[in-house]
Amino acid sequence: MKKLKKLLKKLKLWMISLIILCVGILYYMNHHIVITTYKIPYQEKLTIVQLSDIHHMSITDSIINKIEKVDPDIVVITGDFIDRRIYDLDRSLEWVDALQYPIYYVLGNHEAWSGKSDEIIQALEQKGVYVLRNQQETVNGFNIIGYDDPAFKSFYPVKEQDGYNILLYHRPDNFNQFENIDLMLSGHAHGGQIRVFGRGLFAPGEGFLPEYTSGFHNINNMKLIISRGLGNSLFPFRILNQPEIVVIEIGS
Numbered sequence: 001m002k003k004l005k006k007l008l009k010k011l012k013l014w015m016i017s018l019i020i021l022c023v024g025i026l027y028y029m030n031h032h033i034v035i036t037t038y039k040i041p042y043q044e045k046l047t048i049v050q051l052s053d054i055h056h057m058s059i060t061d062s063i064i065n066k067i068e069k070v071d072p073d074i075v076v077i078t079g080d081f082i083d084r085r086i087y088d089l090d091r092s093l094e095w096v097d098a099l100q101y102p103i104y105y106v107l108g109n110h111e112a113w114s115g116k117s118d119e120i121i122q123a124l125e126q127k128g129v130y131v132l133r134n135q136q137e138t139v140n141g142f143n144i145i146g147y148d149d150p151a152f153k154s155f156y157p158v159k160e161q162d163g164y165n166i167l168l169y170h171r172p173d174n175f176n177q178f179e180n181i182d183l184m185l186s187g188h189a190h191g192g193q194i195r196v197f198g199r200g201l202f203a204p205g206e207g208f209l210p211e212y213t214s215g216f217h218n219i220n221n222m223k224l225i226i227s228r229g230l231g232n233s234l235f236p237f238r239i240l241n242q243p244e245i246v247v248i249e250i251g252s
Contacts, residue, residue, distance in 0.1 A: 084114040194240065
């Protein structure tokens, strides 16, 4: 009986230790933000920081320092700047206040589903953010094109200009509807939330083990970069899928 009690006590300690370890690993996976850098050859130069799927995440000094170390020409936000379930626009706007760079932004599905897109757009534009709704801006000779998420049902094509065309569009799986795009920047899939053998487990609209959840893809003559994003929404955890800030160095 004494041996059994000792064994059960040891098993209990092992279980407690294992739970603490798992909680620590899960915390690290969800709070340790990585920088992923892509270098794209071109005769002109442009450095972009891409943020995506922030949801209700707060900006921190660590994030600000990471971005300032890159010192980009522009910051782009590829949708889901807010979370429709935990809507706190003031907290979201702290990101804009903290980043002293030109910001270009497109709407995601959470902006559409929140029913507060007009309020979000007005607040961002008052702070000098370029909200691209079927619109185009030129930055250092590069054309930055932005379209609303399909949830808005407001898409109409912009006539692309000569030069290097960069598309900001929340959902990566709709890439085949665009022409004359050199580089497309997307998010939405949260990296598949749980990554197994380098692939995301699930993405909205793409089902299980989808192809387009993260990373760099060459598709015909277009380059597609998908951010794993920063925040979480309905499913509160990431597993083997750290949040990321994407850096694109064009002309490296």
